[in-house]
Amino acid sequence: MEALIALALRFGLLSLVAIGGANALIPQIHAETVTRLHWLDDRTFAELVAVAQSAPGPNVLLIPLIGWHVAGWPGALVALSAFLMPSSTLAIVVARVFARHPDSARLGALRGALRPVTAGLLIASGIVLVRTVAAASGPHAALVPEIAIAAGVAILSTRTTVNPLWWLLAAGAVGALIAR
């Protein structure tokens, strides 16, 4: 029960700072759940990110997966609802207000200020992920292949419109080849 309350509080609060979606939140989730609360280690965190990215569905899946790791199915459901409820409620309220008083100029200004911040948050998330997976591989791990794979996927995926799943499969294949 204590674990469920802790999950609800953590992810309920994170909901309202989740600018740019769940992916932009990865550094903050890592800092809280791994570094501070020790709910899971670096390797498990990295694995759950990989699962959330390669399973179908929204990227938000990372959050119920952490809940599942901490407290099974109840944990998954509590984490997911705690994360979605505050932001969804806010979205509905804003949409209802906007339906009555459309103000595209102000929304445009907000979007203008948000875009650079969202871009910065997502890039920070990628860097933190590479660092997490390196930390999980031990203190003397060579970072070079991980950085090369991340940089390669980052550049290639922005220049093509291929289904992102293919890039994850390609990265895995490269990992298998390096390991041999």
Add this chain to the structure above:
Amino acid sequence: MPPSPRDALPRYSETVEHVVTKGAKARTPGLWEVALGFGRLGLLGFGGVGPHARHVLVEERRWLDDMEYADVLGLGQPLPGANIGNVAAILGDRWAGPLGAVVAVAALNFPPLVIAVVLAAALTRLHGAPLFVAVETAVVAGAAGLVIGQGLRIAATFGPHAYRFAPAALTAALIAVWGFPLPLVLLSMLGLGFVVERRAHRGSDGPR
């Protein structure tokens, strides 16, 4: 029918170069249809549901036209929370009230969650196998690349507005290099973003 007030207002979505499917719209979906539509959307989306949402909502189900979709996305994206999750909440509420919002959000997230948990549980059996660790490490690096790519795609829309790169780079550094807490970074960088935007648009025809 009197003209809707929305049509009189300029909308940012009018810059979106899509073929407008107006006139071909289906009737307002009921609760069950909302559940099926968003359930299908959740199961479609590998690597995030964003790219599939327009396809399902506009082309397949014809619940919205392109402009309405762009309007809803324009609301859901800048708000905190999952982007398409916000869209699901807004549309579910619009079509079937608060219960519709709950059904839409649950239908979007729950089936993929079952798949993800089964996958995560299966992977724990492979722990310790050296080849698995190597492959998984590489897949996470690839996932990191995808997330960085999302950020780069947004940065690519800055166009000639070089002033937007400053808050972007500073945000990335504050989080990833210096480890500042997110709420602090959001407050300061959104503040900086607003100042920079207003300065850039001073004397011009307002924010775009």
